[in-house]
Amino acid sequence: MKYVSTRGNEQNLQSAEAIIAGIATDGGLFVPTEFPQIDMDFIESLVDLTYQQRAVKVLRTFLVDYTQAEIEACVNGAYGCDKFDTQKIAPLAEVGAADVLELWHGPTSAFKDMALQLLPQLMSTALKKTGEKDQIVILVATSGDTGKAALEGFKDVDQIRIMVFYPNGGVSKMQYLQMATQPGSNVAVVAVKGNFDDTQTGVKKIFGDQDFKVKLKAKGVQLSSANSINWGRLVPQIVYYFSTYADLLQQKKITLGEKINFSVPTGNFGNILAGYYAKNMGLPIHKLICASNTNNVLTDFLQSGIYDRNREFFKTITPSMDILISSNLERLLYHVTGGDTNQIDIWMKQLSSEGKYAVGDSYIKEIQEIFWSGWADDEKTKETIRKVYDVDQYVMDTHTAVAWQVAEEYKKATGDLTRTVVVSTASPYKFNDSVLNALGREIKGKDEFALLADLESFNKTKAPAGLAQLRVMPVLHSSVCDKETMAAMVEAKIK
């Protein structure tokens, strides 16, 4: 199996090379040229395995240039050694008649951990395999969640440094503390005087600055990225679709071969796209339900075939889905067009010049065979949190509530009785104020830790240790820079 750029200018890479590079030089994303095929015996064989063992089997099908031993070591580094607060890693919770896939038992309490615990392992193994001697510096611009998950994943990993930039005053108190208290010998955290756009633009500028790259290269340093366009972030997510299916078999809720649906709260289209890969490998999935918030650019696309980012941007109570450009959609388009890289290049150029492209009737019909879409606004989201708590005493976070709500709408609209798993992407304790507010509790005048204690007082699941501890952790990072001096900051921190 080889990897190619969705825009056609890079071909024949091994997975290790694609993972080190992150993004292709033509601006495209790396994709596998084929879907490995599995059969029912493969699925059945997963039932009695641990999450780690399931991961090794699934990852092997894509990372064919890694040895079995290498993948085992990576998986154990990511999901072993008590980094997750449950042995199951990605447990399935029973909530009334529904199944909720909890992807937030990792060190930062958000689903980003599922991929960002494994990516550093895959990357540092890739460096050894390819004989790369340079030091890799990972640059991340974050609006909150990704930064912390990347720091936790990359801390103390050999041959790699990580630098996270966040907008000064532009992240929640909890997110600030998560990053500012980050231990590790190879980490740097810097606040940028500006908003998230300034921060992201600053990082993109550094990536695009050829002179700066040459200067770094002379010092034996290369830059790379940990954001969700890296294949090494997508591939770990395929595993939990298989693992969920194996759990449902084990619990005798389904029979081998029976199809199931997943409802996924979607932003950059990475999580749900991993489900698409699983389906194309042969996992019995009927529909993938793409759940959006008021920034419903994907709902419109999946209903009309027209992607149009020219619209008002809303700040919602589901900030991880406040996105108008869903990068991973490019990978879906590659596969649906049968690898028509010229066509992808044209659409992506239209997206960047006009903010818009249309894929036409036949492609969108094909996409609709697999994907259903819907969205929920903040009011509906809060109502869902309250309703599920009232009926089942299960507290879910805002993003999960969007997926729950859209799954309900799907059932109503289609009458489809296929078992539907709701994918849960964050612990409710990451969004205490919105969740408590949805449940009708008083939040005024209380700090993050008082809110955390409030939520804990009636939630069956206790607050994650990683969040509760923040109250007493020392602040280790206090650098601030201007958006114009971010590159200088990178140089200073490398020394």
Ligand SMILES: *Cc1c(COP(=O)(O)O)cnc(C)c1O
């Ligand atoms: C990142 C994130 C999402 C969106 O996932 P994508 O893979 O970008 O679609 C949803 N919910 C939470 C809590 C997230 O952190």
